[in-house]
Amino acid sequence: MTLIDNNQAGPLRTAAAVFITRVAVPLWLATGAILKILDGSPSNLPAAMVKWLGGNGLDLRFVLEFSIAVELVVVGVMVIVPGLARLAGIVMLGSFLPVLFGDVAMGASSCGCFGAVQVPTWVTLVTDLFFLISLVFLARGVESLKMTWTLPTWRVVAAGIWSVASVAVAFGLTVSPALLSDEPQSTGGVAAVGPADGFYLPEYPSWIGQNFRSLEIAGWIRDLPEDLDEGPQYVLFYRVDCEHCHELMEVYFADVLPLPTTAVAIPERTGFPDVGALPFSCGACRLAELPAGVDWFMQTPVLVRLNEGIVECAAEMTAEDPTCLDVY
16 A cells, blocks of 8 residues: 555645645745845855855856756746646756755755845755655646646747746846956055956965965955065954854954954945944954955955965964964
């Protein structure tokens, strides 16, 4: 005896399967796609995608636009073509699971599936698993959802038009709100606005051995001191609401500085937050900042150790694991 008879789906099961397959799942996917379009920023992509794809050099804006296009195409197929709805949903939801499990493993607070709307990763994971199991088992054998060898011409044409429109919308409406210059300036004072793509994903190993002022990011820092080429120094990147940054400053930078230190504040894309700002403990630090309007993919605090302006070490760190810090 099986819980679900694949050959004789009753009316209640059929209604539930059709609703989940052709209404609930498409609405779930469409909501995520629309919210990502409205947000228009790669900063809210799932943390796992940023690390796996962005870390390997893939353009995160393309990742955002491509993911929106795929979601919209699948939504159209699931609504317009009943025979492909179940398969399309299974493939789409199945592809989400590795990303969601990656987000859980990385401790991400939000799944990144709904743009700037913060949804706990576990909520999305449970929902996707429920929908996936429903499509695999509940919708199995439902007559109206079975694949056929032929499709009505109007469904094929409608799905094709929807797919073309989905790609156009995804790649046409998610342009960064600010067209930013990518020409860095190497002097202190006023810096260039920011990267043209609207986001910056650092590759810290590539910084080693280079003069800090020659790095792209140095050209975007406002009020960068002129004497970075003089002796050993630190450059500390932090966020005003970052608890790990506050802990690091309290332990190592609150009283006497181990070395001359420039603290560079990193804003959110919309600016520095008004809520949640923590006390700034590095009273002797020289202050600088990066511009808003950019998605800075830097997990703060980030410490850079310089010697005569040359980067000797650059890494994300915590007070418990003070990489790049000479602890005296």
